[in-house]
Amino acid sequence: xxxxxxxxxxxxxxxxxxxxxxxxxxxxxxxxxxxxxxxxxxxxxxxxxxxxxxxxxxxxxxxxxxxxxxxxxxxxxxxxxxxxxxxxxxxxxxxxxxxxxxxxxxxxxxxxxxxxxxxxxxxxxxxxxxxxxxxxxxxxxxxxxxxxxxxxxxxxxxxxxxxxxxxxxxxxxxxxxxxxxxxxxxxxxxxxxxxxxxxxxxxxxxxxx
Amino acid sequence: xxxxxxxxxxxxxxxxxxxxxxxxxxxxxxxxxxxxxxxxxxxxxxxxxxxxxxxxxxxxxxxxxxxxxxxxxxxxxxxxxxxxxxxxxxxxxxxxxxxxxxxxxxxxxxxxxxxxxxxxxxxxxxxxxxxxxxxxxxxxxxxxxxxxxxxxxxxxxxxxxxxxxxxxxxxxxxxxxxxxxxxxxxxxxxxxxxxxxxxxxxxxxxxxx
DNA sequence: TGTACATCAGTGAACGCGCGTTCACTGATGTAC
DNA sequence: TGTACATCAGTGAACGCGCGTTCACTGATGTAC
Numbered sequence: 001x002x003x004x005x006x007x008x009x010x011x012x013x014x015x016x017x018x019x020x021x022x023x024x025x026x027x028x029x030x031x032x033x034x035x036x037x038x039x040x041x042x043x044x045x046x047x048x049x050x051x052x053x054x055x056x057x058x059x060x061x062x063x064x065x066x067x068x069x070x071x072x073x074x075x076x077x078x079x080x081x082x083x084x085x086x087x088x089x090x091x092x093x094x095x096x097x098x099x100x101x102x103x104x105x106x107x108x109x110x111x112x113x114x115x116x117x118x119x120x121x122x123x124x125x126x127x128x129x130x131x132x133x134x135x136x137x138x139x140x141x142x143x144x145x146x147x148x149x150x151x152x153x154x155x156x157x158x159x160x161x162x163x164x165x166x167x168x169x170x171x172x173x174x175x176x177x178x179x180x181x182x183x184x185x186x187x188x189x190x191x192x193x194x195x196x197x198x199x200x201x202x203x204x205x206x207x208x209x
Numbered sequence: 210x211x212x213x214x215x216x217x218x219x220x221x222x223x224x225x226x227x228x229x230x231x232x233x234x235x236x237x238x239x240x241x242x243x244x245x246x247x248x249x250x251x252x253x254x255x256x257x258x259x260x261x262x263x264x265x266x267x268x269x270x271x272x273x274x275x276x277x278x279x280x281x282x283x284x285x286x287x288x289x290x291x292x293x294x295x296x297x298x299x300x301x302x303x304x305x306x307x308x309x310x311x312x313x314x315x316x317x318x319x320x321x322x323x324x325x326x327x328x329x330x331x332x333x334x335x336x337x338x339x340x341x342x343x344x345x346x347x348x349x350x351x352x353x354x355x356x357x358x359x360x361x362x363x364x365x366x367x368x369x370x371x372x373x374x375x376x377x378x379x380x381x382x383x384x385x386x387x388x389x390x391x392x393x394x395x396x397x398x399x400x401x402x403x404x405x406x407x408x409x410x411x412x413x414x415x416x417x418x
Numbered sequence: 419t420g421t422a423c424a425t426c427a428g429t430g431a432a433c434g435c436g437c438g439t440t441c442a443c444t445g446a447t448g449t450a451c
Numbered sequence: 452t453g454t455a456c457a458t459c460a461g462t463g464a465a466c467g468c469g470c471g472t473t474c475a476c477t478g479a480t481g482t483a484c
Contacts, residue, residue, distance in 0.1 A: 014427080014428080015428080017428085032326060035376070036296065038469075038470060038471080039470080039471060039472085040469070040470065041469090041470095048428080049428070049429050049430060049469085050429095050430085050470095050472085051428080051430075051472080052428060052429080052475085052476090054426090054472075055426080055427055055428075058473080059472080060471065060472095066457095085473075093412055093413065094238075094413075097438075098440070099303055109319070114380070118385070119381075119384070122384060122386050122387060123329075123386050124385050124387055129387055139412070143411070143412060146302065147409065152434090154391070154394060154395070154404075155408065155411070157391060157465080158391070158405055158407070158408040158411075159408040159411040159412045160412070161382070161388065161391070161405050161408075162375070162405045162406070162408040162409045162412055163378075163412040163413075164378070164382065165375060165378030165379040165381075165382050165405060165409075166371070166375050166378055166409060166412075166413075167378070168376060168377075168378040168380075168381060168382060169373070169374030169375055169376070169377040169378025169379070170371075170374040170378070171373050172324070172328075172374075172377060172378075172381075173370070173373065173377060175328070175331060176331060176332060176333050177331050177332050178332065178338055179370065182363070182366055182370070182414065183365070183398045185363060186363070195363075195367045196367055196370050196371045196374060197371070197413050198367070198413055199364065199367040199368040199370075199371040199413075200371045200374075200375060200409045200410060200412075201374075201409060201410025201411070201413050202352070202357070202364070202368040202410075202415040203302055203348070203352060203368045203371055203372040203409075204302065204372075204406050204408075204410050205405055206407040222459080223460075226460080226461085236469090247436075247437060247438080248437080248438060248439085249436070249437065249438075250436090250437095257461080258461070258462050258463060259437095259438085259439085259462095260439080260440080260441090260461080260462070260463080261438085261460075261461060261462080263439075264459085264461075265460090268438080268439080269438065269439095326456085346479055401430095
């Protein structure tokens with residue numbers, strides 16, 4: 001990683017090609033969409049021969065996994081920031097939901113790759129559930145902090161899953177043209193997102209409010 | 210379509226190749242998954258040359274659209290049946306939700322194609338919204354029948370969208386291994402689905418129940 | 419400090435593959451007379 | 452009822468393409484002495 005020569009054309013050794021490949025993949029992903037994400041295209045985007053990635057990834061799937069992994073970490077960071085930025089306990093849940101959907105809106109192709117990778121394994125990333133300060137735990141803790149009965153483990157778990165489903169569902173739906181009228185009627189996309197979250201309960205229960 | 214010769218090997222003219230191609234696509238979809246759904250593979254599965262489909266579909270996208278369209282009609286029928294089968298007003302909403310998720314569970318690859326086609330157009334199928342007895346209207350009418358204020362158009366629309374998001378989100382989530390423990394704890398998949406739907410409200414509001 | 423050499427991280431050409439699509443064709447069908 | 456002919460719905464060979472992956476290779480790096 002000779003700093004002195006770094007500015008010259010291209011050194012033979014890259015320095016951190018693994019990093020560069022993931023970055024190239026993400027660039028490609030957002031500019032061309034998930035279907036354009038071939039190993040060769042990523043190598044091309046990184047300015048490297050098609051065989052070079054094989055020194056850093058076993059195969060294409062491993063590269064995609066790495067990209068997805070980074071996506072989950074970004075989402076996790078976005079959720080952590082949203083929670084920390086909320087002014088009151090009552091706002092935390094909505095803030096998390098909006099942050100989740102906004103992440104998906106701002107990184108649509110990455111978000112798709114993240115879920116496609118998980119679906120292939122039939123497994124969400126483990127650390128989402130397992131870690132102590134994971135996104136999953138943040139939702140659960142918010143439920144408890146907001147007054148949910150901590151002894152009702154199943155209920156809390158179901159509500160956490162429900163929140164996750166709602167966020168994912170809205171994330172995939174929010175982009176459809178059908179909702180544009182509603183968005184403008186409510187005065188913006190974020191108001192629309194909050195509105196949908198707030199009405200989640202309305203259809204599930206006997207009704208009310 | 211000479212019935213007399215229909216049983217012999219293969220007549221030169223197929224009779225209804227368009228139908229046969231869509232059926233072949235669906236067979237392929239469920240046995241091999243969405244990534245296996247190439248025009249050539251569909252033709253192969255239907256026992257026909259790779260050029261034959263072009264007499265019935267402009268290109269690959271048009272064939273996929275036809276498959277997706279049929280998927281939406283099947284989903285619509287499943288939802289109508291679920292509504293008609295519900296014993297009480299209170300059950301309708303849950304029945305619709307469970308039917309939706311079960312459709313996705315039973316036709317995972319088809320469900321994926323349906324959404325991928327929609328996403329490419331950034332448009333859900335029009336008739337879902339527009340028709341008078343559409344799935345969308347069924348959810349909305351259920352909300353009203355259950356006591357929602359019919360004059361609160363925006364609220365009802367938001368709740369309908371929320372229901373749709375929740376169903377879609379759960380449909381995509383239900384297959385993950387992480388939830389198996391919860392499913393068995395609750396005594397089966399359907400109980401899990403109902404549980405998640407019933408807890409949709411719990412996370413969105415101030416809490417309660 | 420200088421040199422021999424193992425190791426690492428690239429190259430670029432090649433492999434076989436399945437794809438979407440086009441083309442000139444031909445067999446079967448149905449209609450006009 | 453028979454025949455000529457336009458139309459329809461197939462065939463199968465071919466096109467060019469980009470893909471994932473492998474291979475023998477080579478330039479650069481770092482370590483032992």
